[in-house]
Amino acid sequence: MRTCCLNSIASFVVFRIWQIICGFVFCSGIIVSTGELFAADGTKLPPRPKLTKLPVNFDTSMENTPVIYKDRVILVQNERPAHGGDAGNIYLYIEDIATGKRIAKFGELHSFVSAYVDGDVLNVFASRYTAKDWAQDIYCFTTTDLKNWKRELVIPREGDEHLFNCSVCKDDKGYLMAYESDKPVKFCFKFARSKDLAKWEKIKGLAYTGEHNEYSACPALRYHAPYYYVIYLHRPLPGHNGWIAYMASSKNLETWELSPYNPILEATAGEGKNNSDVDLFEWQGNTYLYYATGDQATWGSVRVAMYAGPQKEFFESHFPSGVKFRTCSARR
Numbered sequence: 001m002r003t004c005c006l007n008s009i010a011s012f013v014v015f016r017i018w019q020i021i022c023g024f025v026f027c028s029g030i031i032v033s034t035g036e037l038f039a040a041d042g043t044k045l046p047p048r049p050k051l052t053k054l055p056v057n058f059d060t061s062m063e064n065t066p067v068i069y070k071d072r073v074i075l076v077q078n079e080r081p082a083h084g085g086d087a088g089n090i091y092l093y094i095e096d097i098a099t100g101k102r103i104a105k106f107g108e109l110h111s112f113v114s115a116y117v118d119g120d121v122l123n124v125f126a127s128r129y130t131a132k133d134w135a136q137d138i139y140c141f142t143t144t145d146l147k148n149w150k151r152e153l154v155i156p157r158e159g160d161e162h163l164f165n166c167s168v169c170k171d172d173k174g175y176l177m178a179y180e181s182d183k184p185v186k187f188c189f190k191f192a193r194s195k196d197l198a199k200w201e202k203i204k205g206l207a208y209t210g211e212h213n214e215y216s217a218c219p220a221l222r223y224h225a226p227y228y229y230v231i232y233l234h235r236p237l238p239g240h241n242g243w244i245a246y247m248a249s250s251k252n253l254e255t256w257e258l259s260p261y262n263p264i265l266e267a268t269a270g271e272g273k274n275n276s277d278v279d280l281f282e283w284q285g286n287t288y289l290y291y292a293t294g295d296q297a298t299w300g301s302v303r304v305a306m307y308a309g310p311q312k313e314f315f316e317s318h319f320p321s322g323v324k325f326r327t328c329s330a331r332r
Contacts, residue, residue: 039260039323048261049317051289051305053268058302062292063165063218065115065279066097069122069146073097073283075290076115076124078107092126094146104146110139112180114279116168116197120144123197125154125166125177135164138179140197154200155179155192165189165277167221168197171228176253178208178219178230184332185209187217189232191253206253208330210234210246218277222315226251229315231289233276234263241266242273243296247318248328257325259318265291265305274300282311 037045058064064077075095092107107113111129115122122143127135138155155177157163164187166179174195181190184207191203208230210216215235222229227249234246244263248256265275271293280289287307294300307314319325 037261040326041324043323045260045323046320049264049307049314051264051307054304054306056304058290060095060302062277062294062300062302063111063113064277064290064292064302065113066281066288066290067115067117067122068281068283069117070120074103076113076122078111078113078126080111080129090129092124092141104143106149107141107151110141111135112164112166114165114167116175118197121197122146123168125168127163127166135162138163138166152198154194154198155202157181158183165218167219167230167279169221169223169228171223172225176221176223176228178221180217180219181207185213185216187215189216189219189230203253205332206330207332208232208248208256209328211258211326211328216246220279222280222311224312224315227315227319228253230256231264231278231280233278236273241268243267243276245275245278245291247315249315249319250330254329254331256328256330257319258328260320260323260325261318264318265289267293271303272299280311280314285310287311287314 061078061080064075066075075097078092081089090109092110092113093102094104096103107126110126113126115124124141127138129135137157139151140154141149141151143149161181161183164180166177168177175197177192178189180187188207188209190207192200194200208216216232218233220231229249231245231247234244236242245265246262247259247264250256267273267275272295274294274296275291277292278289289305290302292300292302
């Protein structure tokens with residue numbers, strides 16, 4: 001046992017010296033050489049999946065979800081002032097992406113919006129929000145015509161907990177939600193299941209808090225059998241520009257593998273110090289990621305990045321075969 005440990009240490013030291021001699025840089029689990037990427041264990045990675053940031057900007061709040069509803073591409077959004085507010089300036093709304101026109105306004109005093117389309121029903125999830133008590137329980141607004149809305153409580157908070165962003169996908173068991181909480185870690189996300197998108201049951205004992213019980217917020221959840229994938233907001237890290245977007249995958253919601261390409265999005269020129277609140281959809285064979293820029297305090301806007309391929313391929317490309325991934329557990 002002792003000999004094995006010494007050999008492992010010696011191998012690691014030799015490997016690190018080799019990195020330095022060859023001019024490698026280690027950052028966020030990726031070792032970068034000129035034109036080449038290596039995983040933390042030295043495995044050579046395929047080229048980074050290409051995400052092209054499009055010259056597009058939406059002057060709007062951070063949270064948003066692009067969906068296709070009745071063959072119409074819409075963006076479900078929320079209006080929330082940076083410092084407090086009331087029912088007059090906290091609400092949900094929908095924009096026609098093709099025309100840029102607002103086509104619905106609803107859900108006063110609700111924010112942190114997301115959406116899921118189920119046939120002719122548009123489901124819009126949002127937290128009740130006030131300046132006095134921040135984000136509270138999560139509600140679902142449903143409509144079949146973008147005019148008449150039904151509101152129901154779906155995820156109640158527990159104790160002094162606050163609930164924020166959520167994301168819903170369909171899997172082999174029905175529907176799964178990842179929802180953001182400030183308990184037990186500020187911030188993390190938990191899970192709930194439903195058979196009908198109306199009644200939800202929380203999954204006890206699971207809370208995603210990253211590798212080190214750290215800031216993990218704004219989940220965007222998808223399922224492509226046999227894997228669940230989530231893109232989430234990671235706290236600022238040394239060597240990176242502010243808040244960054246991470247990706248993880250899991251077969252069982254308990255053990256999660258981290259993409260060796262993390263962060264998958266990071267603020268560049270003109271984007272402040274934030275690439276967060278990612279949501280995505282597939283359109284005409286390509287995958288589009290809508291994400292927020294800004295400084296997480298006084299200003300922000302929404303931009304779009306494109307992956308030239310279907311959504312399933314986009315996620316799978318961030319977890320290349322033959323690579324040992326860093327893992328974390330959501331089991332509490």
